[in-house]
Structures are given as C-alpha cells and as structure tokens.
Amino acid sequence: MKTVERKPITLDERISLIDGFDLGVGQRTGTYVIDDDDLTLVETGPSPSVKYLKAGLNALGFSLEDVKYIIVTHVHLDHAGGAGLLLGDCPNAQVVVHPRGERHLADPRKLAAGARGVYGDSFEELFDPIVPIPKERLLVKGEGDTLKIGTDCTLQFMDTPGHAKHHFSIYDPVSNGVFTGDTVGIRYEKLIDAGVDFYLPTTSPNHFDPDAMHHSIKRIKKMNPDRIYFGHFSMTEDVDFALEQVDKWLDVFVAEGSAAYVEGKGYAELADRMLSRVQEYLRNQGIPDDHEIYTVINLDMQICALGIVDYLQKEKATRV
Structure with a gap:
C-alpha cells in the first residue's frame, strides 16, 4: 500500500x-x-x-x-x-x-x-x-x-x-x-x-x-x-x-470468547462475532460498514481472537 x-x-x-x-x-x-x-x-x-x-x-x-x-x-x-x-x-x-x-x-x-x-x-x-x-x-x-x-x-x-x-x-x-x-x-x-x-x-x-x-x-x-x-x-x-x-469492551470480548469456546467454535468465528459487536456499536455512532477504519479493525479482531482463544485454552489446561 x-x-x-x-x-x-x-x-x-x-x-x-x-x-x-x-x-x-x-x-x-x-x-x-x-x-x-x-x-x-x-x-x-x-x-x-x-x-x-x-x-x-x-x-x-x-x-x-x-x-x-x-x-x-x-x-x-x-x-x-x-x-x-x-x-x-x-x-x-x-x-x-x-x-x-x-x-x-x-x-x-x-x-x-x-x-x-x-x-x-x-x-x-x-x-x-x-x-x-x-x-x-x-x-x-x-x-x-x-x-x-x-x-x-x-x-x-x-x-x-x-x-x-x-x-x-x-x-x-x-x-x-x-x-x-x-x-x-x-x-x-x-x-x-x-x-x-x-x-x-x-x-x-x-x-x-x-x-x-x-x-x-x-x-x-x-x-x-x-x-x-x-x-x-x-x-x-x-x-x-x-x-x-x-x-467495558474487554469484558465484551472475553464473554464472546467464552461463549464461542463452549460452543466449540474457533478463532475465525470469534473474530466475526467481535467484529459484529464493534460494527453494531459504530453504526449507532454513524460510522458505515465500509469506512476505511475497518482496514485495521478487521485485522485487530483476528489478532485479538487468537489471543482470547489462547488464553481460554490455557485456562482450561490449568483446570484439568
């Protein structure tokens, strides 16, 4: 670019x-x-x-x-x-x-x-x-x-x-x-x-x-x-x-991650769910879904989802 x-x-x-x-x-x-x-x-x-x-x-x-x-x-x-x-x-x-x-x-x-x-x-x-x-x-x-x-x-x-x-x-x-x-x-x-x-x-x-x-x-x-x-x-x-x-968003992300994890969903599904929550919020602020900010937010949600899944897997391992 x-x-x-x-x-x-x-x-x-x-x-x-x-x-x-x-x-x-x-x-x-x-x-x-x-x-x-x-x-x-x-x-x-x-x-x-x-x-x-x-x-x-x-x-x-x-x-x-x-x-x-x-x-x-x-x-x-x-x-x-x-x-x-x-x-x-x-x-x-x-x-x-x-x-x-x-x-x-x-x-x-x-x-x-x-x-x-x-x-x-x-x-x-x-x-x-x-x-x-x-x-x-x-x-x-x-x-x-x-x-x-x-x-x-x-x-x-x-x-x-x-x-x-x-x-x-x-x-x-x-x-x-x-x-x-x-x-x-x-x-x-x-x-x-x-x-x-x-x-x-x-x-x-x-x-x-x-x-x-x-x-x-x-x-x-x-x-x-x-x-x-x-x-x-x-x-x-x-x-x-x-x-x-x-x-507040930290709690939202972890809650979405926990739900997806229980359902057996992977990080890609979690990233989509997190992105949907962000889009819903930003729409209410007047930001359209095609705004250039999503160039970076899409990537951020993918990386964030990887970290949340990694955290939840480690948490499960400590409980076993």
Whole structure:
C-alpha cells in the first residue's frame, strides 16, 4: 500500500509524534519524541517504519546522533521490531526495555518465529529486518525504576501486564501523562474526523490476561493522569472515558470468547462475532460498514481472537 509521509504531529512544546505507517497504514503506530536534555524516543515501530522515523526526526531538526534513549513499552514487533535497525544509526543511544524483554531484543529469533506464525507470508514485508541489539546497549527498567532525561523530568516505569508480560508503562511527570503502549488498548485516530472517540482493548497472543489487564487499567486510572499516550495512535486527554471504554469492551470480548469456546467454535468465528459487536456499536455512532477504519479493525479482531482463544485454552489446561 502506498503511503504518504506526514509531518510530525506537535502534541505540546516538548512532545511530538512521528507516524510510522505500520502495515502501510497511516495513523496506526508512531514514535513519540520527547525533546528534553536527553532526546528520548518512545517506540520505534517495526523496521519498515524506521525510514519514516528518521525523516520525522530530521523534520524536527534532530540528528540521529542526538538520540540518547529509545524506550520500547514491550517487545512485540509492531512496537520494538525496528529498535535494532534504528540503533545502528544512533551511536549515542541505549534501548530501554522491560526485564522480561531484554533477552528477546538481544536474540530476537523466538520473537520473529512467533510473529511468522501469526502473519505468515506477510512477515517479511511487514517486519524484516529484525536486528539483534548488543546487551551492552540495552538498559533494563522495571517496576519503580526511573530515568532522568532532563533537569525537570525523571520518567517513572511501572509494570503493566495484561497485553504482554514484558510490558511496562512510562509516567511523564511534566505532562502528567502515561505512555501505555498496548496495555490500555488502541485509539482509532481515523474516526476522530467523524466525531467518534473510540477505543478497544488489544488481546493478542500469547500473554493476554484479562484480569491483569483490568488491574493495569485501574492502576493507571488511579494515577489520575491528564493524558494517555497510546501506542496505537496518538494521545487523549479524555482519560476516564478512554479507560472506561477499554474496560467495558474487554469484558465484551472475553464473554464472546467464552461463549464461542463452549460452543466449540474457533478463532475465525470469534473474530466475526467481535467484529459484529464493534460494527453494531459504530453504526449507532454513524460510522458505515465500509469506512476505511475497518482496514485495521478487521485485522485487530483476528489478532485479538487468537489471543482470547489462547488464553481460554490455557485456562482450561490449568483446570484439568
């Protein structure tokens, strides 16, 4: 799919967002640029996004030598797959990663194999190359750890599982905002022009845990942040609405999954049921079934269904 480069989005005087055109689609996944004493990036996207990231940094007036920290909320390839490739051109940077993710960035073969199982023949186009990161250039941060990136800014890290066990979120005290990766779901930017603010949980395999996700959502809500910076895509200042919507849809998805599982249906049937629930809701918001948003929602429902079925199978195995 042909993409058109966009100028970086200015969120405030110190934070910008560069569109990475994940899956060849705009407003899907991006990289946050924090302009502080130590230039800091949050997420890289997959390797095909790195060219857009480099162009965006140049448009903002930064060089690759300026980059000090590259933070990845978790090691799924649509968030961290390009970290090794980017790092090769950022001589002064370190990659900041969750303790459970360190080994996967140092040796990404298992991570790549898992993605190949999900994406099949599309893997190379979507994710190659996946470049290992030398351990000495990895900086591990876990629950309660901090990272000083400016005179007035010390980022704080918190363990936020549910989407993945190797997932942390990052609190930025200057904006009173939280970079949440995939833990509290997806924001569908393409619906904003239609006047619809819409969020869904992302329940991809193979670490999805609804109880942990609910807990992470509640934990972030209790922090009373002014902003949520989503991995997909951009930010919201209507924090309570976003978190409550993800919380409710999470219950809907799991209930649909449980019903389909009892009936002996597979993930394809579940994906169709979840899509039907989403379409019904969006129709009521004035969004037609042929809206371009379904380019990504269709894929999201398939990936989410895989994660829910995987979770239910593991739950059954523990009860046997």
